[in-house]
Amino acid sequence: MMQGGLAGAVFGLIQRDLLLTWRRRADIATTLLFFVIVATLFPLGVGPEPAVLRTIAPGVLWIAALLSCFLSLGRLFATDYQDGTLEQMLLTPHPLAALVLGKIAAHWLVSGLPVVVLSPLIGLQFGLSGGAIAILTFSLLLGTPTLSLVGSIGAALTLGIRGGNLLSALLVLPLFIPVLIFGAGAVASSESGMGAEGHLSLLGACVVLAIPFAPWATAAALRIAVE
Amino acid sequence: MMQGGLAGAVFGLIQRDLLLTWRRRADIATTLLFFVIVATLFPLGVGPEPAVLRTIAPGVLWIAALLSCFLSLGRLFATDYQDGTLEQMLLTPHPLAALVLGKIAAHWLVSGLPVVVLSPLIGLQFGLSGGAIAILTFSLLLGTPTLSLVGSIGAALTLGIRGGNLLSALLVLPLFIPVLIFGAGAVASSESGMGAEGHLSLLGACVVLAIPFAPWATAAALRIAVE
Amino acid sequence: MLDIHDLSCHRGDRKLFGQVSVSVPVGRLLSIEGSNGSGKTTLLRAICGLTPPDQGTIRWHGRSITEQRETFTSGLIYIGHRIGLKDDLTPMENIQAAMQMSGHPVTTALARAALEAIGVEPVCYRLPTRVLSEGQQRRVALARLWCSDQPLWVLDEPFTALDARSSQLLRERLQRQVERGGIVVAATHQAIGLDPSTVQQLRLGE
Amino acid sequence: MLDIHDLSCHRGDRKLFGQVSVSVPVGRLLSIEGSNGSGKTTLLRAICGLTPPDQGTIRWHGRSITEQRETFTSGLIYIGHRIGLKDDLTPMENIQAAMQMSGHPVTTALARAALEAIGVEPVCYRLPTRVLSEGQQRRVALARLWCSDQPLWVLDEPFTALDARSSQLLRERLQRQVERGGIVVAATHQAIGLDPSTVQQLRLGE
Amino acid sequence: MQWNSLNEFLAMGGYGVYVWPSFGVTALCMIWEVLILRRRHAAARTALNQSVASAGVAL
Amino acid sequence: MKTDRMNWFQWSSPQAFYPLAGKLIPWFACVSMVCLAAGLYMGFLVAPTDFQQGDSYRIIFVHVPAAWMSMFLYVVMAGWAAVGLGLKARPSFMMAQAIAPTGALFTFLALFTGAFWGKPTWGAWWVWDARLTSELILLFQYAGVMLLHASIDDLRRADRASAVLALVGVVNVPIIYFSVRWWNTLHQGASISVTAAPKMAATMLAAMGIMALGFWMYSAAVTLLRVRCIILERERHASWVQIERVS
């Protein structure tokens, strides 16, 4: 399929990244597995009381999602940087931010979406009610794109730095905190009968803010890294 | 200082890895802050009730330690593999397992040890008592070397092989679980007045088992990756 | 027409070159020479707009490249020390992805023709690029030169790792590019071996 | 005395070479030639013992290298496409770390002398290797050849990215190595240019 | 003035163990910051003057 | 020092900035010392004992100014970062880099003094309260900016990368501040929370204000001192530094 112009380039990039991920499909499995294992580590580390587990479940699931998103962020630009593809991206006639948005979309599709899909199962394991599970899943669906968007800034800033992985955690995790609070808060407040709308609309606001802003900041960081 | 022979090579390697880290001493600070931030995420996700937090504290700290070890494991062999140093390691007259042990020791010194040193402070933030904090710290001291040792097998397996990725995650993370259970269990059982000796001696057994076995398995995996 | 005017670059504490001025009319190859570390790569990256120079301007057809990023980059191919291939994609996928990203999408047939032209063997088409030999990988990267008709090529040591036959193929391709009115800027350590009337030289670090 | 007997290798579905037999007496350079992808790198890695061949044996002074891994590797220097430098260390630290790991620790003075011999400029001594140019990095890797007296050198395209002067320095060093009774096995695309009486050739892929 | 004696002042109504460390650490940090900065400035200056001297610039 | 060598109007050059900073430092330092002395005098000797908290409340005279400065300095740092990115002016980046450690220091002090205040008032060194948590995150953000700068050894790149981070972080600060508040209030009842300051005596307020002013002037002086160090270290090879033999 040939397609010119900006849309072609962006979709081409998404397609390429998805293809690459498919070639390395074990990586998706690792992300998912990581999510599941972090979630399962919890009952092991904390002990098996159902009441405690139910209380901490939304927080634990959100943290597991956040960490597994973060884990896969390391790969977002690193290989492109090492093999010179990033230079090529900068030398296209398209606005870099648009290409970056394409890459972020591909990243979410392979790291955020699977986590969203799997979360009801884990929620069930923690003994959450049906309603809570629905809200949890919906909050993840709304919130994980923000994680990919904001996380890309950290990934771009730490390119080419040894130990960049942990450093980017340091840069990015504080930026993730509002999402975590609103996401876990949505489930908790719906459980306590206060309704989750408030939290969910805040999550929505986050993603709406991040879509124009994050790719721009990421693009700036990428330019700095390549120079 | 010139020093020949195996000891010289192993210490030289440790020294080189430590030097590399010293060049990037920000790395150590980063490991520490990562640990602190992950620990901070939990109250944010789970909510601020002191009673709940105190219950989950040992598990949370252990999981944070495990994750920061896991994240820094990624760079244990990856750069050596990419830049060809690993080939050079295989072409030395020394047994590979000994060199690997040196690398693991360097890894623990910069990623495990700082976590152990900082853990009392975080314990305090979670409202743990003095006795619990002491046991927690000691269990981390005993347990984190095992994490580095066992994790190195996974790091080596993920180097070359396609899809070996999944396999290694499957292999390694379950191996972390006993360490987590004994570690977090030590604190919990001392809190409930049962004494932590049993758990701690199991942790000790883990590390004693891992020291001869893990470097050997890692060396085998490295040979496969380079071939 | 590529105009480099009064360009200087430093790296760290070190001044690499200063007051480099050269202008390359269409139909010419500019060969950049100089010992290791004299700043050839840095100069090439500045010409592409990847590294902003300390001072000086680069003009493409009379206008500064920073003012016309889109037009300029859409007419440019840059192949550097790092060749920009994805290890896990096949040669064919690599070329198509690269060309599409740079705004010049190509059909499978065209990509295949380009790979054939630089001598990548058909057995390699279905392998991930990672397993190819050094020289085969460089060939795949260079195949982009056969894919489309950008007027400006910036090549950093394009002959690295190529055997005699591929070097000859590349040389012919460069000759064709300058003959049809393109511009090539290349850094090399050996003589490129094109028709001398079309080659201009620039030595750095003297 | 390096003896290669009836060696075959395949990669994937493909047979790269078969029944390669050659024996290199001391004081000789074996130049391995062949087009891109003909299996030069694979052969060199097999000689070092990194890639086990499908069949055939490699003997060093009469004994198979797998039976005497320690003795063999302690007399070997291998420099491949990936040169094994740590980006964050300075050239000096890189050399010292590499030599110590390979069981031949060197003093700072010796390392410095080696760097000087291959023409790494003193301003580079205190920079992390990452910022050096391509050719400077290769020089740093090659400096190991000046550091100690291993009898067997296995070099994969050692002249890549070197300018004329460093190429000449390297050539002289190779000549010295064969003169004092060492063995060099090198893959190249150009003629190496040593005294022809000391060079033996092996062409792959015909 | 509400303090009748120095001891009473130091005791801070029983809260001395909390009040004085707060003020003490704050003061120490601030003084320490100034001191290391002055050291750093001096070091930068000497390094500079040395490099000027070794470069042989006549002043 | 020969002034004719300098272009006094070109404030965007380190060359002009260095002596200017040198001239300002003593003024800020003096004002700061006077304010701190007066503030301590009023805080310890004039202000009365609080009827609820006793004398432990006196921690407020360092705690609140430190907390204010920690937030204020982050915004100022981000401002310099923005100017640097916009105008490509090196001194702006240097100012941003110079502010970060002082900001981090005050954040640490706010946390430390807060913890020493919390123990007598709440009986715990630390609780996961909105204000405390957001202050802790602010410390992480400072650390991020400083570590990112330290991790990149090409200075131009380090400057600009950490400027981008500082800017992104400043967007995050209000979000964190409010989100943490909502998190806390929505989630659970007031088991523990920072009680609003009891109606304070005028002298208490005045002492706090004077201390805050002192901290502010201190920050200015220290930042300028640090920026002078940075200029010297970075411009070592620039000819103006060598010619003028800076003092």
Ligand code: HEM
């Ligand atoms: C580690 C513990 C603490 C931290 C990190 C902390 C942090 C802060 C911050 C960031 C501010 C400025 C925010 C604002 O003005 O709204 C502040 C102000 C204040 N803090 Fe703390 N605090 C801590 C503990 C305490 C304790 C234990 C008390 C008293 C019981 C206290 C009393 C106050 C008061 C009275 C103010 C001024 C309030 C205002 O002006 O609105 N703080 N603190």
Ligand SMILES: Nc1ncnc2c1ncn2[C@@H]1O[C@H](COP(=O)(O)OP(=O)(O)OP(=O)(O)O)[C@@H](O)[C@H]1O
């Ligand atoms: N931070 C730094 N400090 C000092 N010098 C630096 C720094 N970064 C790069 N350099 C120098 O800048 C030069 C970069 O050169 P460049 O890569 O452009 O060389 P080149 O001509 O392409 O060389 P080659 O032929 O080896 O590819 C090198 O000499 C390198 O040592």
Ligand SMILES: Nc1ncnc2c1ncn2[C@@H]1O[C@H](COP(=O)(O)OP(=O)(O)OP(=O)(O)O)[C@@H](O)[C@H]1O
């Ligand atoms: N999995 C595989 N399936 C098929 N062919 C493979 C596979 N892996 C490697 N090859 C082929 O094996 C060969 C490896 O060659 P090698 O790297 O030894 O070549 P070389 O002679 O060093 O070439 P160059 O001059 O380019 O460095 C390549 O032709 C490559 O295509």
Ligand SMILES: [Mg+2]
């Ligand atoms: Mg170059």
Ligand SMILES: [Mg+2]
């Ligand atoms: Mg090869």
